[in-house]
Amino acid sequence: MSEASIQHAQAWIGTCHVVLQPNKIRFWQGQALEALVYVVVLAHSSSDYKHKLYHALQHNGLDLVAVNELQALKERFSSHGMAHDLVQLARQLTPEAPIVFGRFQAIEEAAPQVQATTVPAQDDWLNEDQTKSSNTLATSPWPLPSLQELDWPSVAAQTKAPLWAIIDGVNWPEIQHELEAQDPPHACLYSTLDEENRAMAPWLVKLDPDNPVTERFVEQDQVNHSGIVFSSNQPIKVLREHFRLFTMLWTPADDKSPIYYRFYDPRVLLDSLHTLDDWKIGRLLQPIEQLYIPLSPLLGLAEHEDIDNSVDLFGEEYTYQGRILAVAPQAELPDGTVNSRKAFKVTEREFERFGELHGVRAERQLARELSGEFQLEFSTDSYRLAANMACTQGKSFYFTSQKQVRTLAQSYLLFGTDFPKGYPDIEQLMSSNELLNWQKRQALEEWIPKGIARRNIRNMPKMA
Template structure:
């Protein structure tokens, strides 16, 4: 089943709607909070130290190296310097989610700490890191998790807010389309609200570890696979900007994902190299490039180094006309 076709609004339990940042979100009397990814926003720790809003690290470790990659819970105080920084953050960094809640800092930290680690069926005794504060993962949760787990996650949360962006896997049933690849949009321009339809029906807080079933894990994997060409297209666009049209970036990314198994391509860098080849040589690659076709057919571990060198020469040749 195509996971994008799944009905996100299960039995009218949750809704996803477009919201206005200024009139719908900032104007609310409910306190606004953010969870920020330290990996995707490396400067966040120093910015918090400089501006000193109410905040807390979601990891217990006091090790500076660990805290640098940790998620941070932050109160978004009205008209503050941090609010301005959050509003200007590029959504393509996928580094922040927002939410409304009447709960205090300690209560929210205790709640969200439960979701920083995940138990999966394939390694049930070893927790893995879970980045629910990545807007793409938060939206995936709405599709992958069962209703009860989602209701637990929303306990004490009025609504989550994320910027609409190119790499969001939005179910067709909500009739909202992601931002196009070559369109620049801040959260103040395009914001999505995810909220429970009936907050009074939310279950009490659960203290057990956060774990997913086999079917939920499979759904997460399928959503990640569907996002792979979007990720490749984004990287191509960031590399070349206006040198090619968005359609060319997306076509090259799709072809790279579709054809990767024919050449035993597995890593992200290898996929990116193949997409780069399709971008410059067109959809008939590698049939129109016998040297590259021979390199791709090799099983030598250094074949990709030779392919990179070959592609650089081709780029120079094409640029020179």
């Protein structure tokens, strides 16, 4: 590249695959959420093109999925000829208008059927009118995976396929820096180029035995729920395209605004295995030969009877290090399953069940936090009871935030399950209409030391 070409911008062109952000206006006809469009940008390089393109798309309510056939417009004309439409786009470029979009072509929602051995491309979709396909999926038999506890050496010895991890940037904030420094084969499951969003993104990482990232993943405190591990012979591009389909989830709560689906959090994944319809479990696990979930004290639930007996909610963190739950699919994915975000939408029943399990996990986590705060001052049953009462009774006091529920749980633990009965000033505080909920919580927290002193005086033995 000459010095002149570095100093002076030129027209670059790419075929851009975009997806509509929630609640934004479409630039194309129909109900499709994705589209293809030629975009011509006045840029100094391909990286400059992508940078400017990303910000222009964000401004217009679009996310970038991929850029294909990116090249300087002169090179494009030289190799493909001077197409009239592209010439017209190029003529609109000026320093004041350095980005020009062509006509958006919607990616219509077709319903191609795929075999169990294939992983479809990301832009294959299910047409809403083709209910026969979706009904077939919902009734396809898919036995729940079997669960077996292993350790890391057994995992390495068990699988012949390469090991991969999907690592949670929220629960392991340093992972992006680690990946940049050690550079194992990896890919972000988000398409965004925004650094703040990428810092919280899930990362697909190949766990090469000789790469330091693998060792550091194994050494991560498993109570942090940093990610999941699986074996697969699929290439990284295919795996990324597959798992990107599941980073967002449509729910009955809002048909137009999907929520983040953090299936790479071991707690969410285990709940999914026991909540989602059978065919959805098969779809999620399609490219996986063997799934491995690092155990933690917060993974046990009555719903997971096959592991609940071996998971102690109040166990020390170090006792879980290196304990891995192997999840083996029990059957091949049924034929006829399609690659569709809309078809994967959770049902009302599934959504309610997820909410129930989330509540149970929040309650269990609170009980564990209380045990850590008060050490051996109370029994484990007391911690469980206080957490349960705070989560269930907190709504009657309009205490719903994490801080509010925690302060209420501390109060039940310290002053008994009939609290605030017997403490008139706090009864008045909790029923006050003049204070906001956060003010009530703050006042309760400040009162607790005085309440302990009053309780202790009340419980002193009386003089004869």
